[in-house]
Amino acid sequence: MKKYLAVALGILTAIGGFVDIGDLVTNAVVGSRFGLSLAWVVVVGVIGICVYSEMSGRIAAVSGRATFDLVRERLGPRVGLLNLLASMAVTFLTLVAEIGGVALALQLLSSVHYLLVAPFVAVLLWLVLWRAKFSAMENVVGLLGLALVVFAVALWQLGPDWAELGRDAVMARKPEGESWTTFAFYAVALFGAAMTPYEVFFFSSGGVEEKWSPEDIGVMRANVLVGFPLGGLLSLAIAGSAAVVLMPAGVTVDSLGQVALPVAVALGKIGLSVVILGFVAATFGAACETGLSIGYSVAQYFGFQWGKYVRAGEATTFHVIVGTSIIAATAVLMTTVDPVMVTEASVVFSALALPLTYLPILVVANDRDYLGDYVNGRFANVMGTIYLVIIIVVSLAAIPLMIITGMGR
């Protein structure tokens, strides 16, 4: 019984933890401009994050090695360092966006300007990362993040023409007014939002934090293969409700309030309060994950003690880096840079940086020195190779598309 409870809890937190500010904003923007014609990208991205997380989770469970251990061991100190700097920059950008997302969500709630809220969010974030137990942190924000299921309820309540939505999704019918280059740009952005690198840093390091062993591989797989796809459905519900409410009204999404608008239309005040709770939980959870991920990746490259499974006093450098990142991210936010714009940039750069960490994971997942009999089977390798190609193509396309479309404007 206890085991089933653990599986259920893991799946629920995987659903709640899947959606972050990048998914919220990108899916709403895409929904309002392209309807469900880019839904296939979410499907491709979710399968990709399943493939990637399953491999890195398996490596963490069998060998106890997290992502950046492997990056340095397989790519060496030089390429590994470039990799570290690039991945840190992307994760830092995401951290800025998440803290901004929490502050914006609280602004929706309290009408206090988000720049006034942000420093308090940062202090709370630091306290949680310093003091709170890892499992408590993950479970609380993951379960509260389930409040975002309200998007699915809203979509159902709006009673759209399901057949029409389905045809848009299956046949990828691009709206007349949009060009193919913006279509491609948002495909890259959606892919980056679904397959954010920090999710895997956090997932594999979290496996080490929770001391997974080969016996836990089954539970880990259940979390990944059930939880993430359900999280992907949540993403589609966000896009779908935006497509039904915002697209006909000609509203373009450039604030978090507009992301919540379809829920308010469908479910009124109660829906709105639930969706704001979901926003706060999802973005705060992701802020915890990105903050820790920066510390994880630096510590794993240099080899010093990391993790919340030891007392803070035994992992001092790690906690100093996490704290410094939070301060720096808040400082960036206080320059009045638009958090929604930072979010849009962060998902594109995520897509750009993905091959750097994906390749060493794929190589080590085949290495018997690390995994013994748990190496990739034929199916995992076919999927792994297909995604290696997809990830490289998306990464190469990201910057040209960003320039051509002027960030999709």
Next chain:
Amino acid sequence: MSHEDPLVRPDGCLDAALQLLDRQLVDSEGRLAGKVDDVELTEADDELRVTGILVGVPAWLPRTGPRQGPWWLEWWRRLGVTRADRTTPGRIGIERVAELVQEVRLDRERDGIVQLAPGEEEHTGDSRHRLGDLLESSVTGADGDALGHVLDVRMAPAGELSSGRVHAVGLVVGRVGRPGSLMGYERSEDQGPAVLAALVHRIHRDTTYLPMERVARIDWDERVVHLADERS
């Protein structure tokens, strides 16, 4: 690649760049204690033996590249010019290693385990070298032909690291790529995914294995490995 391919690592051997360098150090209590930033090799009895693990910025920075490394190290020195030991790496004697698995397990707690490696000025005509330097060396045949550079150093006997008897038995030499760029694909044919394995083998089609008996002399200052005449 056939099974007789000398690149395939025999049992009891250890490819140092692949399996020892950049690995995690873990103390006897399971706490993390740094990375194997470089490895100390000592010339003794015509053998190149592993005698220590080098850690810290002065061991790591030179490995970030043959040109950039020294430049970064000079900046590191300038940030603390008064310290005589500024560019001297920390050292953990090889006898402190309890076990080499995917990580390097040490035989005691991490506090104070790293000591200062002997400085260069104390050892003129020093027989101590760094694996990182060997891995940046080019290889020259007896007739002066450039054969490529050292991509990995094969060592034996693999299981007895702490005994201090582990020594270099051969070099993996190739014209393209950098140390570790075989990513383990040299060891067996069936390591997947097939596309990646084929790609690595294609890139490294000229990469060969040279037993240490072929090496006449290693010039550590110029970073050149001179080979002996093949017939001798």
